[in-house]
Amino acid sequence: MNVHDKYKPLSWWDKTYIPLVIDGLAVTLRHFFRNIRLHILNVIGIKTKERGAVTYQYPEEMRPLWPRTRTLHRLMRREDGSPRCVACMMCETACPARCIYIVAEERPEVQIEKQPKIFNIDLGKCVFCGYCVEACPEDAIRMDTGIIDIASYTRNGMLLTKEQLLNIEPKVENYVSRPDLMEGQPIY
Amino acid sequence: MQALAEAAGKFVFFIGLIVLNIAAILTWVERKQSAVMQDRIGANRATIFGIRMLGMFHMLADMLKLFTKEFFIPMGARRFVYLLAPMISLLFALVGFAAIPFGDTLILGGREIPLQIANVNIGILYIFAVLGMAVYGVVLGAWASNNNYALLGGLRASAQMLSYEVAIGVSLVGVIMVYQTVDLMEIARAQGQLLWGWLPQWGILLQPLGFLIFMTAGIAETKRIPFDAPEGESEIVGYFIEYSGMGFGMYFLTDFLETILIASLTVTFFLGGFQVPYLYADGFHFPWGQAILLPNIAVAALQFLSFLIKLIVLLFIMMAIRWTLPRFRYDQIMHLGWKILLPASLINILITAVVLTIIG
Numbered sequence: 001m002n003v004h005d006k007y008k009p010l011s012w013w014d015k016t017y018i019p020l021v022i023d024g025l026a027v028t029l030r031h032f033f034r035n036i037r038l039h040i041l042n043v044i045g046i047k048t049k050e051r052g053a054v055t056y057q058y059p060e061e062m063r064p065l066w067p068r069t070r071t072l073h074r075l076m077r078r079e080d081g082s083p084r085c086v087a088c089m090m091c092e093t094a095c096p097a098r099c100i101y102i103v104a105e106e107r108p109e110v111q112i113e114k115q116p117k118i119f120n121i122d123l124g125k126c127v128f129c130g131y132c133v134e135a136c137p138e139d140a141i142r143m144d145t146g147i148i149d150i151a152s153y154t155r156n157g158m159l160l161t162k163e164q165l166l167n168i169e170p171k172v173e174n175y176v177s178r179p180d181l182m183e184g185q186p187i188y
Numbered sequence: 189m190q191a192l193a194e195a196a197g198k199f200v201f202f203i204g205l206i207v208l209n210i211a212a213i214l215t216w217v218e219r220k221q222s223a224v225m226q227d228r229i230g231a232n233r234a235t236i237f238g239i240r241m242l243g244m245f246h247m248l249a250d251m252l253k254l255f256t257k258e259f260f261i262p263m264g265a266r267r268f269v270y271l272l273a274p275m276i277s278l279l280f281a282l283v284g285f286a287a288i289p290f291g292d293t294l295i296l297g298g299r300e301i302p303l304q305i306a307n308v309n310i311g312i313l314y315i316f317a318v319l320g321m322a323v324y325g326v327v328l329g330a331w332a333s334n335n336n337y338a339l340l341g342g343l344r345a346s347a348q349m350l351s352y353e354v355a356i357g358v359s360l361v362g363v364i365m366v367y368q369t370v371d372l373m374e375i376a377r378a379q380g381q382l383l384w385g386w387l388p389q390w391g392i393l394l395q396p397l398g399f400l401i402f403m404t405a406g407i408a409e410t411k412r413i414p415f416d417a418p419e420g421e422s423e424i425v426g427y428f429i430e431y432s433g434m435g436f437g438m439y440f441l442t443d444f445l446e447t448i449l450i451a452s453l454t455v456t457f458f459l460g461g462f463q464v465p466y467l468y469a470d471g472f473h474f475p476w477g478q479a480i481l482l483p484n485i486a487v488a489a490l491q492f493l494s495f496l497i498k499l500i501v502l503l504f505i506m507m508a509i510r511w512t513l514p515r516f517r518y519d520q521i522m523h524l525g526w527k528i529l530l531p532a533s534l535i536n537i538l539i540t541a542v543v544l545t546i547i548g
Binding site: 016017018021024025027028029031032035036039052053054055057 | 221223224225226227228229232400508509511512513524528
């Protein structure tokens with residue numbers, strides 16, 4: 001449609017609203033019959049390339065997460081099972097929300113001087129910016145668990161301690177494994 | 189006594205079993221149809237023992253919610269009128285169905301039963317009276333609420349409904365002229381006759397302009413989008429703002445009942461009523477000479493089914509219009525009612541009169 005068309009006065013036929021009403025109905029009814037066909041095919045059990053709705057039924061059906069989506073934090077372990085964290089305080093310094101609280105303690109090994117005694121993340125404050133992950137020189141903290149349903153009845157429940165962060169079970173299956181296969185799927 | 193029992197039976201069947209059930213299902217259809225039209229799924233959370241039935245139970249959940257909610261009467265409200273207004277609204281939406289023929293004569297046990305609750309021979313005037321009374325429920329409710337916004341909504345509603353009643357009335361004059369009667373049953377029967385031996389004489393073919401005007405004015409009369417300036421639930425608050433619980437529920441139900449009333453009137457006047465093409469009292473008689481004879485009960489069932497199917501298709505279209513068009517501005521509503529629909533219906537009368545005079 002030409003930009004200048006909208007300044008043209010409506011013709012007599014357009015002023016009756018009839019052609020515009022029919023245009024509008026054609027759009028909505030086209031969507032209706034296309035979607036109802038897809039819904040019926042899916043109910044019968046025939047797989048279709050497209051879905052009848054662009055919405056996801058959330059608790060039953062997760063929207064696939066993009067590989068770069070930042071989700072719940074976890075602390076990584078060394079091969080011997082001790083935390084990789086060296087309590088350098090880089091993440092605590094980088095955190096804009098000040099949700100990380102670290103208390104360092106001495107480590108028995110000589111090569112690595114420190115380890116965290118307390119490592120708390122207050123998820124009620126966290127803004128999920130990912131700066132802690134970028135700041136970490138040891139790759140000790142990651143935000144790749146695929147867990148996004150973070151909720152609690154109390155404020156204390158939102159506070160994750162070192163032990164909890166070390167033992168989080170990642171749900172990698174929530175992530176899209178091959179984003180190139182997702183072409184044509186709604187990603188918004 | 190027998191006539192009373194007959195009328196009661198027809199009342200229970202048509203209004204109790206058909207109309208009210210369609211009204212309840214329409215609340216579900218409105219949600220689901222709009223959802224499918226907008227690429228969504230729609231309400232599907234209400235379940236009974238894990239059975240979901242495409243969200244059908246939301247009707248029950250809604251009704252349960254409306255019945256158990258507090259019916260609040262605001263301070264300074266006119267108590268009696270405030271309680272009465274939604275009932276008036278609901279009553280006049282329901283009594284309109286009494287005059288609608290949903291089938292021809294059914295012979296049951298030797299008695300001829302016309303399938304129409306009340307055989308009023310001034311059907312169209314009765315319908316006008318009922319539609320005219322509908323505005324009272326709205327205005328009284330708005331005034332009795334003691335709320336300025338409700339009162340303004342009521343004023344918008346009364347101005348709109350009165351304006352469009354004019355167009356509805358004048359557009360039906362063409363129908364009266366063509367079929368030479370104001371009896372709805374006679375109008376429905378007349379649409380069974382054939383034009384040039386093959387074309388059913390339906391109102392939409394004889395009065396296409398009248399059909400358009402009646403549909404438009406009828407949708408405006410139901411106060412639904414695109415003519416929902418009186419209600420405007422989300423932005424401009426409407427006449428039932430102070431109502432809660434079942435008082436609101438009655439206004440809500442009235443909306444759907446009026447939609448069904450307008451749809452069934454459109455079917456009766458313009459879509460052949462209960463007529464199936466080429467179906468007569470004793471069976472099918474096709475214009476090419478073939479005939480299939482049917483018993484009376486089968487004919488009555490077919491006619492009722494035809495009425496129901498036409499009604500449902502029309503309701504689907506009205507719902508689609510409701511979910512497609514944006515709301516008219518208030519001056520546009522008035523402009524459409526007085527400057528387009530009223531002259532158009534007057535022209536319709538003129539054309540009808542000229543054609544009828546020429547044909548004789």
